[in-house]
Amino acid sequence: MESGKKSLEELTTAGVFHIPEYQRYYSWTEAEWNDLWTDLYTLPDGKQHYFGTIIIQETTQIEQAQKTNGYGGETKKSVNLLIDGQQRLTSLTLLVKAMTECLETVAPETDHEDAIRADVTEMREAFLIEDNVHFLQLLDEKDSEYLERIIAGDFLPDPERPSQRKMVKAKAYFDDHLETLRQQPTLDPLDVANELKQLWETILGLELMVYVVNANNPEKATLIFDSVNDRGRALSTFDKTKSFLMRMAYLAADDEGNGQSTITRIRQAFGQMYNDHQRLLDSPYVEDLKDDAVQRYHFITFFDWSSRKEHQTPRFLDELKAHVRTLRADDPEACLQYIREYVDSLEVAFNQLADILRYDADDEIDSLIERIHRLRHATKFYPLLLKSWPSLNDEGRRALLDAIETYIFRVYAIGNHPTYTGRSSIQTLTRDTPSGSSTDVWVQGIVNIMNRYRNDTEFRxxxxxxxxxxxxxxxxxxxxxxxxxxxxxxxxxxxxxxxxxxxxxxxxxxxxxxxxxxxxxxxxxxxxxxxxxxxxxxxxxxxxxxxxxxxxxxxxxxxxxxxxxxxxxxxxxxxxxxxxxxxxxxxxxxxxxxxxxxxxxxxxxxxWATPETRFSGLQTPEDVVAELTAEELFVLRALTQSSRGAARRVIHRRACEFPESPFENPGDGTERSRVGTILSRLSRIELARRDKSTWYPTDEMELVDVEG
Structure with a gap:
């Protein structure tokens, strides 16, 4: 098949369609089903409905029918990868299945049973299954088997995942509309059959813009996908991110192989993230957590944003795009490296959040996770959990979750503060606290914010x-x-x-x-x-x-x-x-x-006592300083020599200059990260403050002698 304007009937002659592993699962909901049904069923006579863009990638594979009891098995169809259009074609598949069942019900009630059954056979072979070769195969084997069971009318086990539940609900939605059609008092069974025959003609006549990508040029699909925005359902920010990163990898690569390897990595990672998103939706704590939201939570932890507006959806994608484009212009290799690091980190975030929301390895941790969700404000802490969780042991995780639960209960439950209270501070805490920080640092940060709104006196x-x-x-x-x-x-x-x-x-x-x-x-x-x-x-x-x-x-x-x-x-x-x-x-x-x-x-x-930390109960800066470790003292000494502010690298260099300092090499990135962690810790206990990338001692700290 060549690219161009086609009807759906022409598309069905191109072979069968498989969903590649890097696409999302079936995700349409009633709003999209309703649009599809309304557009098709109410289309005026003589009008065509534009069904959007379909992007397919040809392959060299052939789907061969299998013989059943010695019969059949002659059908051969070319296999195409469906790059764009699976949500629409899956929904159409479920609608056509519902239509064939309705026609099989009304056929015996008319004088044209044979003709109606012939129409059913045509519909099945054109759009559902011909000689046991299925027109559409989903990306996941279990989902594909579930769709095949729906098409065959076999017994359906309880859905195991959100995508399967949505297929069942979609089929039920179309069944309900067709049953309403059958029950109309003005229509006899033959009228119903004629209505559905007209609907089938409308479906076959759907107008598409089909882009066909050669099997030897798969990256072209990426470029087309990124430029098209007329799908049945608008691209999510998450989908746009995948498309944008693949296109930037293609443009930044110095050779085709390097670009394609990065594109392949992006596809693999997003395929895994779609799978983890399914796991998230199966958690008992969330009903419809968008993948855009998870990406935003990750952005808060990953990107050096300066204002809350920068990490709002979809604004954060604009920030990411600007950064990647600048890197591509200045250093294409650094751009590719950044894309790989971003994708790897984002994949970890999806997996991490799915693991947290489905946690069952420790009863106390599991109970605390349930508690913060029962209190209905847990999502504010998702970015913080994403960043802190990997480096904490079970004891640290329990302490962190306990602090979060205490915060939510005091501030939002009993304190009755608005839902936005403290949100920006929690996000800033997440951004400024380095990965790998101790439990004490995270808990102290949470306590500091909590005490602004509901300290012990205000809580009581x-x-x-x-x-x-x-x-x-x-x-x-x-x-x-x-x-x-x-x-x-x-x-x-x-x-x-x-x-x-x-x-x-x-x-x-x-x-x-x-x-x-x-x-x-x-x-x-x-x-x-x-x-x-x-x-x-x-x-x-x-x-x-x-x-x-x-x-x-x-x-x-x-x-x-x-x-x-x-x-x-x-x-x-x-x-x-x-x-x-x-x-x-x-x-x-x-x-x-x-x-x-x-x-x-x-x-x-x-x-719901104020969580204890290493610095709990200390009243003055001098008391706090007396409890610092040697490393913390050396960083604090270096900071106090910078009353006008200094970047982390400058503070690190100054800390290296002190006699007997544990910091020895100003060029050591690992040491510099440790200094950054300590600076964040000092800010949690109000000995340091930060303005973007510049650190300052607090006013109180400038009066304390730390040279001894």
Whole structure:
């Protein structure tokens, strides 16, 4: 087949189509299925629908049909790689399969059964399968087998991955539309068959711009792919990155072999990243994490950005493009090396995040990963986890996750700060902390940011708020009481009655001990308030008046008076957070205050205590300096000689000049990296500050003598 404007019917004569391993998995959703159905089914008579660009790469392979019980096996078809168009052709395949099933259902209800069945055979052989040779073969063997099962109408096992689930949903979507067509009272079975015959003609007449790449010139597909942007679904930033990097590798290479080897590496890496993205989507913690988002998280860790705007989607691709193009103009070989390093690092990031979100090697780490996701702000820390995780052992990972969970619970759950609070600071911490830094450095950075918004005093004040119930979401309060219930059960040598997922699900609720709608006000003393009602209201939503209950329990006892709840309701509860309340003879403002203080002082402030680090509790710069290691002291001495600021290499050189310095070679890149790590550590403990690539001692540090 030659390149040019074609109909879909002409494309089907070119052979069969295989998806290469470096393409993404099937990913269309209802929005795209709806566009496809609407465009095809509502196309006016005499009009053609432009179906976008198809890029195919010819191969020398031939698909040979296999004989079945001695019959068939004569069909031979050329194999083409489908470089662009798999989402559309896969969706069309599922639509055509649904159409053939619908026609097979209505055919016996008409006087033209043989003719309709002949149409079904034509549709199957043209677009689905002919002589057991499939028109479309997906990149993954299991996905391809799953599609073949759908086409054959065989038993479908439960989908194992998101791409398979989407195929099942796509087929069901088209089935529903065809069933709606069949149920129209104005259409008899023959009318339905004619409608589908017209739809099939529309499909065959779809207008395409087909680009055909010779088997001996595969890099040409890369150049065409990068220049085309009229697909059925817009290219993601991630797809555009792959295309751009392949094109830059082709242009930067001094010979064809060097460029093709880099292009091959890019394809292999992106193929693996598409696979890791599937693993991500199978995690219990994310529903639809875009590959663009993962690439952005990696960009925050990899690129030396200067403002938050630079790492927004799709802006970060513009920054990457500008850097790569500059390198290509100045040093093509350095450009190729950078592309390989970027791709390798990006592949590691996808794999790393998939491993984190599917982690099951350590129960405590697994539990902490679940906890930060139940609190709904974990994605802010994904870049930080990507950068820190590889160099930490299990103990370090537990400490880091614990610090993240404490931050989220204090700042967003109880503190009720907006979702953007601290986000830029966390991203800056990630950018400025070198890979390989110790747990202490990461935790100290998190603690520093957390204390800006919810230090111990502010955290305690928030917990003691008179309107805590109204300020904090029900989910977050249930999270708190779940862990208190676990704590009480453990202290009694028992096991908790529910899982965290259950506590935060639909079966449990936050219970007011004094009810929100009492039949009779339990107090008649106004106290310091204008009326007993306002006195009651001032204690109603306090932490001390709240507990956890199942919804079934709450619907029965929720508005009862305290004595009834105590004697009948709490006694029948399976939760320690309710059993404890049986010990009170009465429920009063004094008991609410007492229970609140007990919860805060004896449990919450310990459970979500400020994480300990090497510098915890130190009050003055002099105290901090006294705890520094020898290497840290030498870097700090070099920094204090640069009150007007200095780059890392200058500080490294000055550190090498001191007698008995552990730094010996100003040209040693490994030493310079160690200096950078230490500078980041010093900034975490507020002895140094950074402005882009320049480091300064803090004002307080300039008053401290570190020469001794």
């Amino acid at each position: 004040r928030a917990l003691s708020s008179a309107d805590l119930y109204k300020r904090v979401s029900s989910q977050d309060l249930r999270y708190l009481f779940y862990f208190y219930n676990e704590h009480r059960a453990e202290s009694e040598g028992e096991v908790g009655a529910m899982s965290l997922a259950e506590a935060m699900g639909e079966k449990y609720t936050v219970e007011h001990i004094w009810p929100q709608s009492p039949k009779e006000l339990p107090i008649d003393d106004a106290g310091d308030y204008p009326s007993p009602e306002q006195h009651y209201g001032a204690y109603l939503h306090r932490l001390g008046n709240l507990t956890l209950a199942s919804k079934s329990w709450n619907s029965r006892w929720g508005n009862a008076d305290f004595e009834t709840k105590r004697d009948e309701g709490y006694e029948k509860s399976k939760l320690w957070v309710q059993w404890d309340i049986q010990d009170y003879d009465e429920w009063s403002t004094e008991n609410i205050e007492m229970r609140e203080e007990t919860l805060i002082d004896e449990y919450i402030m310990e459970q």
